[in-house]
Amino acid sequence: MKITKICCIGAGYVGGPTMAIIAQKCPQIQVTVVDLNAERIADWNDEDVNNIPIYEPGLSQVVAEARGRNLFFSTEVDKAIDEAQIIFISVNTPTKTYGKGKGMAADLKYIELCARQIAKIAKDNKIVVEKSTLPVRTAEAIKSILDNTGNGVQFQILSNPEFLAEGTAVEDLLHPDRILIGGDETAEGQKAIQALVDVYSNWVAPEKILTTNVWSSELSKLTANAFLAQRISSINALSELCEKTGANINEVAKAIGMDSRIGPKFLKASVGFGGSCFQKDILNLVYIAKSYGLNEVADYWEQVIIMNDHQKKRFSNGIVQTLYNTVADKKIAFLGWAFKKDTNDTRESAAIYVANDLIGEQAKIAVYDPKVSHKKVLADLDYLETRSSKKNEEGVQSFENPYEACKDVHAIAILTEWDEFAQYDWQKIYNGMQKPAFVFDGRNILNASELKKIGFIYQGIGA
Ligand code: UDX
Ligand code: ADP
Numbered sequence: 001m002k003i004t005k006i007c008c009i010g011a012g013y014v015g016g017p018t019m020a021i022i023a024q025k026c027p028q029i030q031v032t033v034v035d036l037n038a039e040r041i042a043d044w045n046d047e048d049v050n051n052i053p054i055y056e057p058g059l060s061q062v063v064a065e066a067r068g069r070n071l072f073f074s075t076e077v078d079k080a081i082d083e084a085q086i087i088f089i090s091v092n093t094p095t096k097t098y099g100k101g102k103g104m105a106a107d108l109k110y111i112e113l114c115a116r117q118i119a120k121i122a123k124d125n126k127i128v129v130e131k132s133t134l135p136v137r138t139a140e141a142i143k144s145i146l147d148n149t150g151n152g153v154q155f156q157i158l159s160n161p162e163f164l165a166e167g168t169a170v171e172d173l174l175h176p177d178r179i180l181i182g183g184d185e186t187a188e189g190q191k192a193i194q195a196l197v198d199v200y201s202n203w204v205a206p207e208k209i210l211t212t213n214v215w216s217s218e219l220s221k222l223t224a225n226a227f228l229a230q231r232i233s234s235i236n237a238l239s240e241l242c243e244k245t246g247a248n249i250n251e252v253a254k255a256i257g258m259d260s261r262i263g264p265k266f267l268k269a270s271v272g273f274g275g276s277c278f279q280k281d282i283l284n285l286v287y288i289a290k291s292y293g294l295n296e297v298a299d300y301w302e303q304v305i306i307m308n309d310h311q312k313k314r315f316s317n318g319i320v321q322t323l324y325n326t327v328a329d330k331k332i333a334f335l336g337w338a339f340k341k342d343t344n345d346t347r348e349s350a351a352i353y354v355a356n357d358l359i360g361e362q363a364k365i366a367v368y369d370p371k372v373s374h375k376k377v378l379a380d381l382d383y384l385e386t387r388s389s390k391k392n393e394e395g396v397q398s399f400e401n402p403y404e405a406c407k408d409v410h411a412i413a414i415l416t417e418w419d420e421f422a423q424y425d426w427q428k429i430y431n432g433m434q435k436p437a438f439v440f441d442g443r444n445i446l447n448a449s450e451l452k453k454i455g456f457i458y459q460g461i462g463a
Contacts, residue, residue: 001127001195003029007084009114011035011044011073013169013276013345014131014162015090016054020062021173023071025203032072032080044073055344055371058170081121086196088160089114089142090131095280104287106135106280115145118155125154127192131162133225133277135284136218139182156192158183159214161221166275167342179209182217222281226301229278231266233307239269239462240314249462250444269462271354271415271442272312274339276347279305312350315413315461316357319440322459323411327363331409331434335402336416336443337369337377344371350442351415352380359395360386367398368405370418374398403429411438417445430454 008019011033023031035041043053049064063071074080081087091110096102111132118128128146130139139157146155159182164172179200183193193211200209212220239249249269257264273279282301289298320327339349346352355365359381367377374397381392399405402421406412406429414421422445430437439451441460451458 001085001191003085003195003199005029005084006031006086006088006199007080008033008088008090008131009035009077009081009117010088010090010092010132011037011040011053012090012092013054013166014164015088016044016052017056017059017062017164017169018090018131018162018173019088020059020066020071021170022199023066023069024062026199027066027070029199030070030072031066032074032084034074034077034080036075036077038075041073041075055342056167056169057342062170077117078121081118082123084126086127086129086199087118088129088131090162092276093132093134093280095283101287104283104290106133106284108134108138108141111138111142112145115142119146119149122149122153122155123151125156127156127158127195129158129160129196130218131160133161133221133281133284134159134218135288136215136222138218139214154188156183156189157214158192158196159217159221160196161217163221163224166345167340174203176204176208179204180212180217180220181209182212182214185213222285225277225281226285226304228266229273229282229308230301230304232268232270232273232278233304233311235267235269236272236311236461237307239311242462252462269444270311270350270417271315271461272308272350274347274349274351276345279308279348309353312353313357315350315440315442316354318459319354319358319411319413319438320361322438322440322457327358327361327410329362329364330411331364331366332358333406333409333412334365334367335369335405335412335414335421336418337367337372337380338416338418341416341418344376346372346376346380349380349415352384354413354415354442355396356381356384356386359392363395365396366405366409367396368400368402369398369416370420372398403432407432408434410434411440413440414443414445417443422446426451426456427454430456 006029008015015033019031019033040053049060052060052063091114093106096105096107139159143157161180181193181196183189197209242249253267256262257267282304286298286302337351338346377398378392382389436457438457444460448458
């Protein structure tokens with residue numbers, strides 16, 4: 001099958017960057033990204049390429065190169081589905097907030113709507129690719145919807161999970177550790193797999209392209225995220241023990257990371273992991289395990305989330321305790337709101353939960369994040385439904401300038417590991433603060449001894 005047109009449903013953090021790279025690397029293929037959200041599409045089409053809705057280092061250059069040539073962003077979902085031979089589904093799959101599996105299972109309503117729309121529109125054979133992270137056996141549900149259209153169109157369903165991490169999306173897409181494609185073992189299934197392999201072969205070496213059955217592919221994605229998150233919860237669990245015993249978590253992480261069987265990555269103790277994937281995928285894994293009666297398996301993985309929640313709580317409790325057991329009417333600056341550096345994404349960011357706790361203690365929060373707007377900060381707090389919007393507005397302010405945010409505050413908390421934070425003039429910040437001046441470094445990125453020399457009372461994680 002010769003692929004000339006690709007459509008991607010969902011212009012979010014996965015669909016946008018992934019399609020931009022496919023378009024850049026495959027100029028012979030027309031790539032159209034569609035979304036129901038007209039504002040988001042308008043932003044992707046903004047004349048000034050720096051205004052695209054997702055901040056990722058290097059992404060605007062890729063979009064500038066391919067947009068209008070063979071990369072298009074549109075709200076005309078039906079047209080794009082009709083024309084494409086391959087349709088990627090990259091819509092959001094949040095944790096269910098209602099009904100059976102509430103708070104645990106993935107909400108597949110957006111996926112199902114896509115499948116139904118494809119079924120309605122398609123007039124010729126299509127390859128449908130699951131790009132969003134999905135529970136195992138979702139492909140089966142998509143297939144069942146598509147196969148029952150009765151219009152004689154043949155669909156092949158592939159699972160092609162995305163492993164990119166935000167903040168390094170472009171790099172990860174250009175140089176992936178592996179591309180995973182799961183499909184049917186039938187001849188037709190194998191042909192569909194090959195068609196997608198051919199797309200990736202435009203820039204990925206053949207030995208990095210792995211093909212499996214659909215279920216292995218779906219489960220591998222959940223497993224990869226569960227393992228990564230588990231490493232963070234493991235190191236965070238030990239950070240608490242370090243604080244009690246006089247060991248230093250950075251030293252422990254370094255010492256164990258030099259064991260080649262363990263490896264050095266994902267051992268950075270922190271205020272807790274965030275992001276749209278880890279928690280959602282583990283909850284999903286837990287839900288699936290429980291649904292098969294595998295309670296021990298479910299409990300084992302659930303502990304990763306319990307530990308992460310504990311770490312966030314421990315951070316906010318630590319601030320309150322250290323500030324003489326009350327933060328009422330005290331001003332606390334937050335450096336960072338995004339869930340990690342180099343992204344404007346705030347989904348499940350630890351900052352939201354820590355701020356929520358501190359506002360509950362009547363503190364006033366002053367936020368500075370180089371890429372996150374005040375509107376987003378407020379929306380994140382409102383989403384928790386802990387108190388009214390008005391109360392959230394009273395509890396949190398945002399600043400365009402870090403020195404302004406830190407002026408007159410009692411304490412500074414580092415919530416995101418943005419590189420620039422370590423470069424600030426900390427003496428100047430100290431001079432402008434209430435005394436004693438506290439720093440709670442939730443990312444262990446500041447130079448502790450220098451800060452202490454200036455006069456700060458410094459508390460990091462795990463030391
Ligand atoms: C993750 C997976 O890495 C990626 O493969 C998958 O496709 C999507 O989920 P992402 O959530 O974008 O990617 O970022 P990641 O770099 O994994 O960080 C997740 C969270 O863990 C962040 O809050 C980060 O700050 C935190 N983290 C990461 C730590 O606290 N310590 C570490 O050592 C690493
Ligand atoms: P992700 O991180 O998985 O990319 P996002 O929430 O950033 O998730 O993006 C998902 C996008 O999918 C959103 O912009 C949303 O508007 C879009 N979307 C959801 N359902 C549909 C649909 N049926 N048709 C088109 N777009 C959809």
